[in-house]
Amino acid sequence: MSGRLGLLAALVAAALVLSAGPAAAQTTHYVGEEGNSPANFGWDPPELEIAVGDTVRWCFSAAAGDSPPCEDIEAPHDVHILDSAGQPVAASDVFPVGGGADAYFEYTFDSEGTFTYICQIHPSTMIGTLTVGGGGGEDTIPPTTTILLNGAAPVSTYDGPVEVTLQAGDNAGGSGVETTEYALDGGDFQEYLGPFTVSEEGEHTIRYRSTDAAGNVEEPKEVTFTIDVGGGGEEPAALAVTVKPKNKRAKAGRKVAFRVRLANTGDQAATDPKVCVKAPRKRVKPANGRCWTLSELAGGEQRSARFALKVKKPAAGKRVKVRFVATAEGIKRQVRTVTLRVAKRKR
Ligand SMILES: [Cu+2]
Structure with missing residues (x-):
């Protein structure tokens, strides 16, 4: 007869484990009896924090599983699991003293929440709190x-x-x-x-x-x-100069003008760029400064300036070469040459 009862209990326990689904493979926690008289019976432990998918086994015999806390019980007990609203979740039968290896009740918790586990024979002392977390007990350290x-x-x-x-x-x-x-x-x-x-x-x-x-x-x-x-974006500064016009007719005693455009075809800025005009002193004289000076010419930037030259009398009837020389700190200079064709003097 006890054999039949034991078989029945085993089947019930197996069904409970199977009903827990795939999460049943996770951690099993044990709860046993504490105390030795109706005045001090309690759960060991009285509080439990587990992860979703964990199983809790309440055991009522040393033969029921891991020891401690599984010990032979001093009095008959049962266990009822209530949710946070006090609604029953699961309950065991009453286990008698000396129940043997099958004297346990298991439940697998598949959702988060707070539960109460209580022996309804000793409800004032055998009452425990179970917290089912999102996967962890007391993890307070971030990843x-x-x-x-x-x-x-x-x-x-x-x-x-x-x-x-x-x-x-x-x-x-x-x-x-x-x-x-x-x-x-x-x-x-x-x-x-x-x-x-x-x-x-x-x-x-x-x-x-x-x-x-x-x-x-x-x-x-x-x-x-x-x-x-x-x-890219780090090409060194490079100067490009154009002068217009390339050839110009002129008269001695008059002024002529050239448009000079200076460009930086690199990415880095050109420092202290300038363009200076060079021509035979006896024939041409800069009328608005010999050099055009900038403090900086940014990458990709271009500027232009007008150079005025006074044509001197000795230049009459000559072809005068005028050079525009562009320089900047640490950069190869660029030269453009234009020609002035100065008319002969009329008598
Ligand atoms: Cu009890």
Whole structure:
């Protein structure tokens, strides 16, 4: 007869375990009896924090499982599980003293919440509190996220697209990483779903953080890097000069003018650029200054100036070469030559 009862209990227990589904493979926690008289019977432990999917076994015999707290009970007990609204969730039969290996009751908790476990024979002392968390007991430590750029520790400059990988891990014994997020170039945080690529040239900032299942949020970390493809944007300054017109008829005693345009065809700024006019002193005299001087000419910038020249009398009937010489600090000079064809003097 006791054999039949034992078989029945085993079947009930097996059915309970099976009903728990795939999560039943997770941790099993044990609760036993404490005390030795109706005045001080209690649960051991009286409080329990478990993860979703964990199983709790209330045992009423040393043969019922892990010991301690499974011990032979001093009096008959049962267990009723109530939810936070006091509604019954599950209940066992009454286990007699010396119940044997099958003298336990198990339940698997598949959702978060707070529950009460109570022996209805000793309800004032055998009352316990069970907290089912999102995956962890008392994890209060946030996870740690590591960033990899092109599969390695970040450096300051890249010459092409950058693949961003975020790796997150929770502390040992923690509840586990739930989400990892990143914010690109001052944008909102978005969930990281896998490596992504940043390819736009210029400076980029990525902020990143992870959150564990217990809700601990990592203080965001930040990395800044620059993408500079092929060194573009760093071409040295270079001068280009044009002078118009290239040939000009002139008369001795009169002025002529040339339009000079100076351009910086590089990317870096040209420092102290200037254009100076050079011509035979006896024949031509600069009328508004020999040199046109700038403090700087930015990359890609161009400016123009007007040079006025007074043609002297000895130039009459001559062809006069006038040179415009452009220079800047550390840059190859550029020269343009124009010709003045000065009319003969009339008698
Ligand atoms: Cu009891």
